[in-house]
Amino acid sequence: MGKNVGNVDRILRVVVGLVLIALVFVGPQTPWGWIGIVPLATALVGFCPAYRLIGINTCGLKR
Template sequence: MTANVGTTDRVIRAVLGLVLLVLPFVNVWSGFENVYLTYSSVIVGIVLLATAIAGTCPLYSVLGLSTNGRT
């Protein structure tokens, strides 16, 4: 896969991913009724971090988008 995520996009994804991973551990969404929100936050956080580290986004590839200036 070719890199289709630019530097600014990668930084934003990494920061947002880390925030979403930390929120459940600081009990922002506590209680059984918010268990889906907690799991969703962790999953989205992992995906954002993975795409930031890899430098490629599968959704961008499908849509033909790129924030990388070197394409």
């Protein structure tokens, strides 16, 4: 399992994940905000299974 998420992509995923999780506590307070754990986890790990299936690699590392 190599990394396939680049730095810019990771930052965007962290921001989106935190915003979605914040919706659980502020705003409409719906449980759908917990879906923000997915982008947050993929950003922290640096690997996205969906990217592997599609064949996308935003990481600058050579294979």
